[in-house]
Amino acid sequence: AQKVTQAQTEISVVEKEDVTLDCVYETRDTTYYLFWYKQPPSGELVFLIRRNSFDEQNEISGRYSWNFQKSTSSFNFTITASQVVDSAVYFCALTPYNAGNNRKLIWGLGTSLAVNP
Amino acid sequence: DAGVIQSPRHEVTEMGQEVTLRCKPISGHNSLFWYRQTMMRGLELLIYFNNNVPIDDSGMPEDRFSAKMPNASFSTLKIQPSEPRDSAVYFCASSLCRTTGSCTNEKLFFGSGTQLSVL
Numbered sequence: 001a002q003k004v005t006q007a008q009t010e011i012s013v014v015e016k017e018d019v020t021l022d023c024v025y026e027t028r029d030t031t032y033y034l035f036w037y038k039q040p041p042s043g044e045l046v047f048l049i050r051r052n053s054f055d056e057q058n059e060i061s062g063r064y065s066w067n068f069q070k071s072t073s074s075f076n077f078t079i080t081a082s083q084v085v086d087s088a089v090y091f092c093a094l095t096p097y098n099a100g101n102n103r104k105l106i107w108g109l110g111t112s113l114a115v116n117p
Numbered sequence: 118d119a120g121v122i123q124s125p126r127h128e129v130t131e132m133g134q135e136v137t138l139r140c141k142p143i144s145g146h147n148s149l150f151w152y153r154q155t156m157m158r159g160l161e162l163l164i165y166f167n168n169n170v171p172i173d174d175s176g177m178p179e180d181r182f183s184a185k186m187p188n189a190s191f192s193t194l195k196i197q198p199s200e201p202r203d204s205a206v207y208f209c210a211s212s213l214c215r216t217t218g219s220c221t222n223e224k225l226f227f228g229s230g231t232q233l234s235v236l
Binding site for chain 2: 035037042043044045046047050091104105107108109110
């Protein structure tokens, strides 16, 4: 079975704090993709990053960084020096690398991040 | 560039009424997805199309739900008759699948969603 767990339902931080959003996944596939999406208050989900299971190199994009640890089946997301505009719900998702017509993303339930001024 | 456009943004209807949600994907995208989001169940894939053809509708809750994609630039999701438990946010998303067959790694572009309330 495939599953994505985001154990943190809600996180509240003060602006400029660093915050890490956890994502733990389960899959029997040896090759797969992991994603993070952001859902701001306006509602639409926005793609942040895609990582394939072959590449365990961490990635940094501005204040955002992602730590992929295959050994612990985790793909955590860190926001450095958080800002109010980072307030949103963040979703982690998983999909098999080659799934034929089974193209369903497996979504976590999301972590709601509130960054307070 | 215009993103995925959904209409209406909000829909309030009474139980038993027909509801039609509309979606215009990003021009050039060849895959379209309908999702439903609720607090209890999170994001659920209802159906997706590839090149206007429905590929997987196993997520459609029941026969009251139907979806069509008559052309590459338009899709509808219809609920008839609607029930209070259908209340949710319905998202449309599109993507460009660059390979034939499996295409599981493309990123999705979402619309702003339709907030449906069935009274």
